[in-house]
Amino acid sequence: MKHQTAQQTLKNAKGQLEAALKMLDEERYCVDISNQLMATIALIKRANKQILSEHLNHCVIESIHNQDAEAKIKEIEQLIERMM
Template identity: 40%
Template sequence: MAQRNKEELLRIKNIIGHLKGVEKMIEEEKYCIDIINQISAVQSSLKKLSDQMLEGHLNSCVKSAIKKGDDEEVINELMEVFKHRGK
């Protein structure tokens, strides 16, 4: 398994752990602001994972597609990604 995949899997496992922590906090009726802060931390971690995945995609798949002349398709694909990231 590539080093990049190991890092991504480790990051997602940490995110899952944080989500389970949020679930437990809700079950235990912890203070709302503490739960919100944990949710914000999960969202931040997800964004970092998304950024990491996008960087890997740009450095591998996109470079390869451009070399093959599939630049229009890959640009359209990336535009869709950026449209959804802003939501």
């Protein structure tokens, strides 16, 4: 499965987010909740990096071999622009 690593990372992030929601329900200390949220964000960023890495190493390389890379390059440029 191509996205297995990213999928597991996102499942971990989901668990972290559910923990943060529980902490809110329990009216836990704000800094502790914030730390939980930052851990969730870090996992989501890691999953995004994993997905993009797979895209570059599979889809983009395949399009280069097929001499049809212009569309993939444009997609990456647009993605970088949204990230900035």
